[in-house]
Amino acid sequence: MHVPDGFLDAPTSLATGAVAAAAMAVALRGARRELDDRTAPMAGLVATFVFAGQMMNFPVGAGTSGHLMGGALAVVLVGPYTAVLCISVVLIVQALLLADGGVTALGTNIMLMAVVAVGAAWLMFRLVQLVLPRKVSSVPVAAGVAAAASVPAAAAVFSVLYLIGGTAPIDASTLLAAMVSWHVVIGLGEAAITALVVASVVRARPDLVHGAQRVLAERPLLHLPQPGEVVR
Amino acid sequence: MGAGHGHRLHFHGHSPVHRAQPHHKLIALVGFMLVVVATPRDFYPVFAVYAAMVLVVIRLSTVPLGYLAKRLVIEVPFVVFAVLMPFVAHGPQVEVLGLNVSGPGLLAAWGLLVKGTLGVLASLTLAATTEPADVLLGLRRLRMPELIVQIMGFMIRYLDVVTDELRRMLIAMRSRGCDPRSPRHWPALARTLGALFIRSYERGERVHLAMISRGYATRSR
Numbered sequence: 001m002h003v004p005d006g007f008l009d010a011p012t013s014l015a016t017g018a019v020a021a022a023a024m025a026v027a028l029r030g031a032r033r034e035l036d037d038r039t040a041p042m043a044g045l046v047a048t049f050v051f052a053g054q055m056m057n058f059p060v061g062a063g064t065s066g067h068l069m070g071g072a073l074a075v076v077l078v079g080p081y082t083a084v085l086c087i088s089v090v091l092i093v094q095a096l097l098l099a100d101g102g103v104t105a106l107g108t109n110i111m112l113m114a115v116v117a118v119g120a121a122w123l124m125f126r127l128v129q130l131v132l133p134r135k136v137s138s139v140p141v142a143a144g145v146a147a148a149a150s151v152p153a154a155a156a157v158f159s160v161l162y163l164i165g166g167t168a169p170i171d172a173s174t175l176l177a178a179m180v181s182w183h184v185v186i187g188l189g190e191a192a193i194t195a196l197v198v199a200s201v202v203r204a205r206p207d208l209v210h211g212a213q214r215v216l217a218e219r220p221l222l223h224l225p226q227p228g229e230v231v232r
Numbered sequence: 233m234g235a236g237h238g239h240r241l242h243f244h245g246h247s248p249v250h251r252a253q254p255h256h257k258l259i260a261l262v263g264f265m266l267v268v269v270a271t272p273r274d275f276y277p278v279f280a281v282y283a284a285m286v287l288v289v290i291r292l293s294t295v296p297l298g299y300l301a302k303r304l305v306i307e308v309p310f311v312v313f314a315v316l317m318p319f320v321a322h323g324p325q326v327e328v329l330g331l332n333v334s335g336p337g338l339l340a341a342w343g344l345l346v347k348g349t350l351g352v353l354a355s356l357t358l359a360a361t362t363e364p365a366d367v368l369l370g371l372r373r374l375r376m377p378e379l380i381v382q383i384m385g386f387m388i389r390y391l392d393v394v395t396d397e398l399r400r401m402l403i404a405m406r407s408r409g410c411d412p413r414s415p416r417h418w419p420a421l422a423r424t425l426g427a428l429f430i431r432s433y434e435r436g437e438r439v440h441l442a443m444i445s446r447g448y449a450t451r452s453r
Contacts, residue, residue, distance in 0.1 A: 004310050006347025010270035028379055037449065038440045039379060044386020045436030048394045049429050051387065055395060056402075058421055061414050068425075077429060089383050096258075096367055097388070098241060099355035100306055102348070104265045168340030169321050196419050200426030208433055 002094065002101030003108045003158070010104070012165025017107025023115045024088050030081025046078050047086040051093070058193060066189055071117030071154075072125070072147035073194045076139070077201065079210035080122045087114035108161065112154045120153035121146040125211060136219075139202050139212045144195030151187035155179040241303065241359040249293035249361045254370030261358050268350050273343030279350075286353050295360045300353060307352050310344070317341040364388045390435070398428050 008016070035042050050070045057065035074083035088110045094100040101109045125146035132138035159176040198209065206212050249257075268282055290297060318328075321337025328338065362370075368388070372381050401424050405412075412421055 004307060004344075004348040005265050005351025006269050006344055007310070010266055013266075013269060024380070025377075028377060032379070037444075038436070040382035041386055041439040041443060042433070042436040043383045045390060045394070045432045045439065047383060047387040048390045049432035051391065052395045052398045052428060052432075053425055056398065056421065056425060058418055059413050059415070085380075085383065089380065089387055092380075093384055093387055095355065097359050097364055098306075099303065099352050099359055102265065102351040103262050103355055104269050104351070168317050168344070169323050169334075169336045170317075171322055174320070192415075193418060193422055193425075196422030197425045197429070200423040201429055204426070205430050208430060 002091070003105040003112070005102030005104050007102075007105060008108055008161060008165040012161060013104045013108060015107075015165075016111045016161065020088070020107040020110035020115065023084060024110070027081045027084035027088070031085045034079060034081060043082055043085050043089070046074065046082060047089045047093075050074055050086055051090050054090075058189070060189070066186070068193055069113060069117060069151060069154075069190055071113060072121035072143060072150045072190065073197055075118045075122045076125060076143040076146065076194070076198050076211040077209055080118060082210075083118045083122075084114050087118060112158055112161075116157045117150040117154040121150035124149040129211075129214070134215050134218060136202055136206055136212055136215050139209060139215065140195045140199035143198040143211065144191040147194035148184075148187045148191035151190050152180050152183045155183035241356065242363060243293075243295045243299060243360040245294050245361065247292055247294045247361070249289060249357070252361075253373075254362055254366040255373040256370075257358055257362060258367070258370045258374060261354055264354060265351055268347055273339060273346070279346050282350055283346075286350060286357070290353070290357055293357060293361050295357070300356045300360065303356055304349070304352055307348055310348060314341040314344040314348070317344065386439070390432075394428070394432055394435075397431060398424070401428065 031043060032039050050073075053068050053070050053073065055067070057067055059065045071083070071087060074086055077083075078086065091101060091106065091109050091114060095103055095106045095109070125142050128142040128145045129138065132142060156176065156179070159172075159179045162170075162175060163172050198211075202209050202212055206216055264282075264285075268279075271278055271282075287297075290300065317340050318333035318337035321334040321340060323334045323336035325332045326335040326338065327333075358367075365385075365388075368381055368385055371384070372378070405420065405424060410417065410420055412418075
């Protein structure tokens, strides 16, 4: 769900807009370093994938369904800079062409979903990778934990923004507790789906998973004997 | 694949609103919404003026109001939030229809609803009267970094291709007897999404090679 117009007051919206613009500038520079002149088509197609992924409904039961936020999934698959860039672009397109999320809240939405969610996911992903054994099979687990952390992190920052520039008198601790506890539950769903998707990609094309690069680099080259070759 | 590649919200027309320069429309939308958001919510007559302004522009654009009204459903989740507001906010209680609710909360709910609805209506009007390519042109004229505009361009261009690919994959899944109904089916759905990522990534690589073979070089070089 995107923040609409009028949820936060104008000064807070403008301030988050400045944060979002700065983050996008940094991400643009980083993504260009990683992708070089492939940036436009690759980031464009990954953004399209994130958008399509958010459209996919995951049935929860009793006729309800949820969908992916995608921050953690993007960061594990394509790395932090490209992920921030792609999710920001998705949010801009959603606000301008689909009226999803207010135009004045665009900075807020980018800050929450593209900067905080992706940043929290990347930090958590790297932390868990340090703890888990350095194997390809650890990558989906780390991705799941990262996703579980990213959703409540975005909810917590939203609550803080709301306390600064919110437009309704709600008790601070009540809001924070309600937002975070509810999003911990949502985060568990996000974690399960992210881990499953990363597992399926890592099995088929581990070379495409940015988060698996370090593990793959350490993997020794295997020499498979060819038929007829003399194994010494 | 034979479906039209028209944009979902776009409403074809030749009105003055359709013809207006896209960067003017973008500035007007953002400026208008900033003013709306900055207006104190108890200036009730001012909001009537704002609503009248939006309605006049919609009228000028010849887009039927019903066409936009149907798409207002996008704001349903936060209407729920606004409706809860009078019950969770603190402050002096007032009685409405036999219920004790918070007075400031009620005012806040009004503010959220009116500003949010104006925002969705105004954004829908932009989307209905401006082709995606023109939105990109507007952003480019407003000095949005070229690379961001290019990424958005690729996203818009391949949106229908990739979402259609996903739709076909889900149809294939259902036609093979897997109709996802519960979290038990998440692994199958997740594998679909994983395959979609690989296909999108590889499509990006092919697009890049096709661009190079046609002489593409990033402008900054």
